[in-house]
Amino acid sequence: MQQYLLRLNKENSMAIEKSDVRERRRHRGDQRVTIEDVAKQAGVAPITVSRALSSPGKVSVKLRERVERAVALLGYVPNLIAGGLASAGTRVIPVIVPSLSILTFIEVVHGIQQTLENAGYQVLLGSTDFDLDRETSLIDSVLGYSPSGVILTGLRHRDRTVNRLKTWGRPVVEIMELGDPCIDMNVGVENTQVGACMARHLLAQGYQRIAFAGVGMSRDYRAMQRYEGHRQELAAAGVESCLLFHTDEPSSYEAGKRVFLDTLAARPDIEAIHFANDNLAAGAILEANRRGIRVPEDLAIGGYLGLSLGEHLTPRLTTVVVPRFEMGVKAAKLMLERLEGRSPATSRVDIGYQLAVREST
Template identity: 75%
Template sequence: MDKQKADTRGRRRHLGGDRVTLQDVAREAGVAPITVSRALKHPERVSSKLRERIDRAVSLLGYVPNLIAGGLASAETRMIPVVVPSLSILTFIEVIHGIQQTLEQSGYQVLLGSTDFDIDREAALVETVLGYSPPGIIMTGLRHHERTVNRLKRLGRPVVEIMELGASAIDMNVGVDNHAVGACMARHLLAQGYERIAFLGAGMHRDYRAMQRFEGHRRVLEGAGAECDLLFRRDEPSSYDMGRRLLLEALKARPDLQALHFANDNLAAGALLEANRQGIQVPKDIAIGGYLGLSLGEHLSPRLTTVSVPLFKMGVEAAKLLLAKLDGQPLPTAQVDIGYELMVREST
């Protein structure tokens, strides 16, 4: 087919004519249809020169793969569902980025779903996405509705749970020990000489991982003989404004507080900015620590002390485990502890 004919076919399809098929692309590229299929599904399995030729044909003809038909024919799609509690929290955005970048390199796409920290909503969402017969699925956390756990165990396909570690993983697990993270910041604040230390969080009735960090914090203070149950929490979602409000609430209730351990960097940043507005000197009047290691913390004044977790790497490792299992590769481990690092800066 010469370029003029191809352009004519492309224009006709743009105006609503017949659909470009895989066979059309194969004919334009001068290869067999099965070669085109292989290049589109597994680009890493064909030579770069051949892939470029097929990509040119796809672009020239305006070919769009029929994913539904392909899924029905092969009993699966190339879409990997990734289920997270929220799409507006930076924590999950960085993890998703790592997952997406890694999966796309192997010809897969991410299908995102958000549960708003609701396990019933998560259960309904999982039932829906599994109806498309995905090759595998990535879930957030280790706590799910019983029917979700049973459904995923019967799936017979790779399941990766992220954000925390535990023995109850359905299949594979990549995350961090949240109790250890909470304990890490508490030990640091104690080592700095602070004795009256409060933990502050938002939405903790749904975000049980924040509660795990509080438990790690509380145990360290209890072991040191310090007041250990100072907890200020609000049911509303985490935000800079919520951090501001929690700071004022805590200092009004306990003016003798020496340090504040926030459940995340967003809250800690809001508190630090409000302290500056109020003329409260950090850390002289009150020390402030956070969790996550967001780049924002380095640009505050004073810079924020935090426990940093490699979120992007967590996403990459989760995707790697899933891909390895899909390819039938032996796994050295089914659980990856992503680790954390205490970043000591001027706020403590």
């Protein structure tokens, strides 16, 4: 089944985007698209749809293509569990994040898990490695097991993913990023504002040559959003604004050390570095200490996240604190309100952030 779902091509994605809006709306809410709906759309019997999905080799190529087009058009999700349990939904809620090795997401997941488990639900974790196609594959897989809802990261997804979740008819919460439109509900922060916040602080401290340093930014578009906020703030102040240094490796203390040294090698005149996260900033501070580079006298360093580690560095790290555990709790509570048949007061929550000024700047 999963091989079939992954086989749908870009042409089907375009068909989804251009499909009849009235047909989509007919299947919103509690009424899910059924195998009978797909059969009617394809002009075949339900048993033909079943065979095309479970045993593609048993039907002709022409019939299989008709079924695939109908599935894509209607956003049909095959049930992989039986009868009443499938229609009612299991007490499982998938949480899909870009990485399970970055503390950012671990703390958010902890807040989600604690809140949902207290209400009698179980969390199923999935990691995309910042790959939107992998996210689509995971969504295709988990929806077939009829979860009660889905929590996923960010507001950017493949059209196929958005279409499936919108026509699915159960609660969806997107986290980490705040914006519009969202699939259903949204809890996060406005990343360009977060990036601008640190840039304003560094400018207020009198620094003029300020770089932004990160890793994996070709995939982590939320880090790029923070860089854009940083860049706009510097440009508005009339100082050099496009000093961006990054590598494609995963985030780590070692990566922070390397991008720190690369930045200094390229621009020895840099006065401050705004790092994409606290892990990188910590690696830079540790390396600066080893090399006798005084922070902030010789070079100021700022971060993002508010990891507890930052308070134990020497000097302590100035950072933008985002309440990650609380974000997870709020996302889970929105989900539970919908599952209990209530309408949340708001479906879009700005979790906020706070600048923690310490000795590194």
